[in-house]
Amino acid sequence: MLEKRQFYINGQWVAPKHAKDLEVINPSTEQACAVISLGDQADTDAAVAAARAAFPAWRDKTLDERLSYIDALLRIYTERADDMAATISLEMGAPIDLAKMAQSAAGAGHIKTFLRAARGFAFERPLGEHAPTTRIRYEPIGVCGLITPWNWPMNQVTLKVIPALATGCTVVLKPSEIAPLSSMLFAEMIDAAGFPAGVFNLVNGDGPGVGTQLSGHPDVDMISFTGSTRAGIAISKNAADTVKRVSLELGGKGANLIFADADEKAVVRGVRRCFGNSGQSCNAPTRMLVERSIYDQAVATAAQVAQATAVDLAEREGPHIGPVVSAAQFDKIQRLIQTGIDEGARLVAGGPGKPEGRDTGYFVRPTVFADVTNTMTIAREEIFGPVLSLIPFDTEEDAIAIANDSPYGLTHYLQTQDPARVKRVASALRAGMVEVNGKPLGAGAPFGGYKQSGNGREGGVWGLEDFLEVKAVSDWQ
Template sequence: MLDKRQFFIDGRWVAPAVAHDLEVIDPATETACAVISLGSAADTDAAVAAARAAFPAWRDTPVDERLVRLEALARIYAERADEMAAAISQEMGAPISLAKAAQAAAGAGHIKTFIRTLRGFAFERPLGEHAPNTRILYEPIGVCGLITPWNWPMNQVTLKVIPALAAGCTVVLKPSEIAPLSSMLFAEMIAAAGFPAGVFNLVNGDGAGVGTQLSGHPDVDMISFTGSTRAGIAISKNAADTVKRVSLELGGKGANLIFADADEKAVVRGVRRCFNNSGQSCNAPTRMLVERARYDQAVATAADVARSTAVGQPGQEGTHIGPVVSAAQFDKIQRLIQAGIDEGARLVAGGPGKPEGHGTGYFVRPTVFADVNNTMTIAREEIFGPVLSIIPFDTEDEAIAIANDSPYGLTHYVQTQDTARAKRVARALRAGMVEVNGQSLGAGAPFGGYKQSGNGREGGAWGLEEFLEVKAVSDWH
């Protein structure tokens, strides 16, 4: 079992102020694979103090020098990509093929994109032709507390750490205590890339402990959080007393609108996207809205895809799905599957319990419900497991109304061969992102949502601006 009790503070690995061990559980075996320590207020204070002390020099470091450090990090990350994939696979159960191709690769992609963004970003610009001597300056906000989730560890760590450092901020990272191993490996990479002491700090802990300490800390200028809406609300309230900036990327309940003229692969594509990462993605299309003319066929196809979706061990190469991350997550998914049955949805694939041959590990049966209506629990709550709800609709307006009838507004999906309709529906959907006909958003597109899906944007120039203050200066010659 790995011993990972230390924290990375002020450029070195240090023991916790007070021992508070926590086992990291391998979700495939239900046994401990590592032990970490949960931080105390003393650890948080030390990390924040180190970040505060390092901020003036890092703020004043020229962009070209920041780029040198980020480019070194990109090289080191690429060299150790297989180690990163293995850590993610072990800590949260992603199949190793997915961990290499998507999980670890997402981190590499974001580092590369932010380097490109930083090279082209104008930190000083004129207000406009009407006021050439009024200058707009973009300056780093200061010390940033970054709180990241377990489901896409490096995706979220790099979406926060890299733009913060690029902007000239210093950071304290609190990764998920459920899946901390990848972030500790990332800290090793930061150290090897030569970032100055105190610019990056890592303290493990839970939300009630280190998370609360960071969000309320008077010397933390900004909190960037990815996780549940419930936790985001608590963080916002705790941060209010210090009037710090709070950027939130929260839950989702994505609607996938499949019109009668959608391409023949639309349903298969939608089911697979829902089940990807064992359904543990905030932007998963978990509500499939199907026009009545294609509804019965879509239900049959979705059931076939679910039944043919293999469930397997994380260490095996392949396109199967692995376990969900924890016993608590497994129990939540089982409760919601049962709620779907109890509320009258038609179960057409999967269901309660574990898949055959997987008595050990937090494995979930790929599950599809048909004849769902938008008032059912499974259509309202974020399940965060491989569970799809299929809802029929008759008109375009009805489909839009169903999709928008949700407290969330992160990512919606549109499947149609009618270009005018695709644009019309995309504009009408109340979400931060809309993907059309299976086409992913481009690198550097802003990631974030409307309503209870959050209030920030990550990625590209928008992600860099999250960590910058805007200053206006007159009489600039």
């Protein structure tokens, strides 16, 4: 079993002030694969103090100087990409092929995109021709507490750490205590890249502990958090006393609007996207809204895709889905599947219990419900598992109303061959992102949502701006 009790503070791996061990569980086996320590207030204070002390010198480096460190980090990350994929697969159960092609690769992709965005960003610019001596400056906000989730570890770590460092901020990272090993590997890469002491710090801990200490800390200027809406609300309340900036990427309940003129692969694509990463993605299209004239066929197709979806160990190669991350997550998904049955949704694939032959591990049967109404619990709550709900609609207006009838507004999906409809519906959907006909958003597009899906945007220039203050200066000659 891996021994990973140390924290990375002020350029050194240090022992916790008071040991508090926590086992990291391999979700494929339900056995401990590592042990970490959870930090307490003294550890948090030491990391924040290191970041605060390092901030002036890091802020005052030129952009090229800061980016040279990130260039070095990218080289090291690329060299160790397979190590990162194996670590993510071990700690949170992503199948190894997915861990290589998407989980680990997302980190490298974001580093490259932020390097490009930063080099093209005007950190100093004139207000306009009407005011030639008024200057607008974008300056780093300061010390940033970064709290990241377990479901896409490097995707979220790089979406926060890289723009913060590029803009001149210093950081304290608290990764999920459920899947902390990839972030500790990332800290090794930061160390190997030679970043100055205190610029990047890592303290493991849970939400009520280190998470709360960071969000309420008077010397932390900003919190960037990805996780549940419930936790985001708690963080916002705790941060309010110090009036720090809070950027939140929270839950989702994505609607996938499939019109009768959609391409023939739309339903299959939608089911697979829902089940990807074992359904553990905030932007998963978990509500499939289907025009009534093709609804029965869509139900049959969705059931067939679910029944054909293999479930297997994370370490094995292949296109299967792996386990969900923990016993708590498994129990929550089982409860919601049973709730769907109890509330009258029609189960057409999967259901409660584990897949055949998978008695050990947190494995969930790929599940499809038909004849769901948007008032049912499974249509309202974020399940975070491989569970799809199909809902029929009659008109375009009906589809838009159902999609928008949600406390969330992260990503919606649209399948139609009518360009005019694409523009009408995409404009009417209350979400931060709309993916059309299976085409992904471009690299550097802003990631974030409306309503209880959070605030702020990650990725590209928007991700840089999240970590910057705006200053206006007059009489700039």
